Amino acid sequence: MDLVYFEELMFTLAFGGYTLSAVVFFVFVAMKKDKVGKAAIGLTLFGFGIHTVAIILRVIESGRLPFTNQFEFATSFAWGIVLCYLVLHFAYRFTGVGAFVMPIAFLVMGYASMLPKEIKPLMPALQSGWLYLHVGTAVISYGSFAVAAGLAAMYIIGERQKATGDGRTVLPKSEVCDYLSYRVIAFGYLMLTLVIVTGAIWAKYAWSRYWAWDPKETWSLITWLIYSVYIHLRFNRGWKGKPAAWFAVIGFISVIFTFIGVNNILPSIHSYR
C-alpha cells in the first residue's frame, strides 16, 4: 500500500473535518444549542486526530518532521492552530471561540491544499537539528497568534452584539476574551522570541552570520516589534478592549505576511523552493 495515498486521503478528510466544524460552530453561535456546540468540538477533534495521522504518515515517509517546504509548514501551521485552540478549549471550555478560530485553520488548510505536496530531499542548509526547534516553535507561536486573533475578533463581535442589544449569546464574556487574547499573545510572543533566537543560532551554523537582514528574518522581527508594542501598551498603559483587539488582528496579519507574503513576494534565501 502506498503511504502517500493515505496521507493525502487523511489530509483531505482533516480538511473536510475542519471545514464542517467551522460551519457547525457558526450554527452553534447562531442557534445557541449546547448539543450543536458539542458536535462542533467533536468534529474539530476528529479533524485534528486525522490530521495528526496524516502528519505522522508523512513523517514516516520522509523520515523527518514536516517542516521543510511551504506545504509542510502550512499543514503544520494549521495543526498548530487547532492544537492551541483545543488546549484553550479544554482549559476553559469556551465553545464559541471555535467559530472564530476554526475558519482560520480552514483557510490555512485550504492554502496548504493548493501547494505541491511532493517530498523532496533536504538541501544541505536545511539539514540541521535546529530546523526542528526553529520551525516547531514557529508552529506553536503562529498557532497561538491565530487563536489570539480569533479571540480578538470574538471580542469585537461580542461588543457589537452588546451594542445592538442582543442579550442572549453563547460567546464568553467580552472581558474574558480580552484577557485570554492577551495571555495567548504573551505565550505566542515568548515562542516567537524562541523562533528568532533558534533561527539566529542556526543561521550562525549554516551561513556564518546570526543575523543578515534577510526579508524573512526582518519580517519576523517586525511581527515581534508589533507584539512588543501590544504588550507594553497593554501592560503599562492599561490598553484593552477594542484597540487591543484590533492590534491583535494586525499582529496576526503580520504573521501571515511573514509566512505567505515573504515567500511569494519578496526575494529571500529563506523562501522554500
Next chain:
Amino acid sequence: MTIDKFIRRLTSLGLAITLFIFIAAYSIIGTVLPQGLQREFYIESYPSLGSIITTLQFDQVYSSWIFRILLFLFIVNLSGCTLRILPGQLKKMNKDHFPKPKLDGDNLRAENMDLQKFRGILEKKRYAIVEDEKGFKASKHRIGNIGSSVTHLGIIIIILGSFVGNIFAQEGFFNMLPGDIKGFPEYGFSLRLDDFRLGFRDNGTVDQYYSDVTVLRPGGEQFGDTMWVNNPLKVDKVDFFQTSYGWASSLSILGPDGDEENGLLRNGESYFYQPGHLTVYLYGYFPNMTLTSQGEPLTMTEQELNPYYAVILYEFGNHVASEILEPGQELQYKDYTLIFQDSELYTGITYRRDFGYIFVMLGSFLMTLGLIFSFYFYPKHIQVEENSIRTITRQNTWGFDYQVKQMVQQSTGKEE
C-alpha cells in the same frame, strides 16, 4: 524644557513606541527595496523617488545612519527606562512589600469556605504567608517583578554586543582546490584542503558538500577535520563554513612553435592568450551534460558521466567560435590548439571571527528568561481577611482570579 523633563521624555514609553514603529517601518523599506545596488539603479528604476531613496539611504537601510541613530536612541531609551523602573521593582521583591488591593476588585470569598483549608492549599502551592492583624497575606513569584528588567537587559546586551562585535568582526571568503594551503598568519595557523567531496543521493543530486582539511600550526602540530554545511570548523576563535563549490578546469593552449601556455578556469572565467590576441571564455563545464529545448547546455547532476565544455573564443574582442568540447578534445583556431581537461572541484569557504555572538547568545538567554519571569512567574498576592479574599496582580488579573476561585471552591469542602 527642563533637563528633568527631557530625561523623562527620553526614557518614556511613548518614545519607545514611536521608535518601535519607526524601526519597523524602516525595516519594511529594506525588505521591499532591493538593497546595496548602485545609485544609478535607483535613479533609473524609480525616476521620481530615486533621489529621496539615496538621500535617506533607503538603498542600504540596515547600515544607514538613520537606522543607527534609531537604534542608538532605542538603547538610550531602553536603558534609561530600565534604570528608572528597576529600584521600584527591587523594592517589590522584598518580603515586607505587599501591594494594596484594588478597591473595586472582586471579593472572592465564598460563604461556606474553610479559611484554614484555603490557607493549607496556598501553603501547598508554595505561597509565602505572613500573618497580619486582620488575617493573612499570601505572596508568590516575587521574581516576576524583575522579569521586564531582565528582558530589557538582554535586549541591550544583544544590540550592543552585535554592534561592537560587528565593528571588530573579521570575515572573508576563499576558494581552495585539494592540496592548496591557505595561510592565516594573523591567527597563527594555516589550512590545507586535503579533499573536497560531494555526497550524492540515489538520484544523483547533491546531498552534502564535504571539505576535509588539516589545520597546520607553525610548530609542526596539526590536526584534521571535515566540515560541511551546518557543521562549521572552529579553530581557536575563527569559524570556517562550507559555503559553495564549483569546477575548475585546466586549459592548455599550444602555439605554432610548440610553445604551451596553461591556465585554470572556473565556469564563467576567461583566459587571455597574448600571442594570438585570443580570449578564451569558459561558458561552463557540464559534468553530466544535456541540452535544454532551446539548445542551451545544462548539467543534470554533478557526476562526471557525460562531461563537456562550452567554450567561446574571441579574437581582438570579436567573437570567432562557440564550441562544445569533450575533455581532451582539441579545438583548432588558426595556428593554435586549445584543450580543456582535468576538471576538479574546488570548495568555497567563508570564515568569520566575531565575539559578538557570545553576547548575542547571553542576551537572548536573558531576554527569554525575563519573558518567562514576566509571563509565568508574575507576582501573585492574596489578601485574606475575615470577610474577604482579594487578589492583587498586574499581569493576569482574570486568570489569577480564576485560579484563586478554584482554590476557594476546593476549600468549601464540596469538592474532593
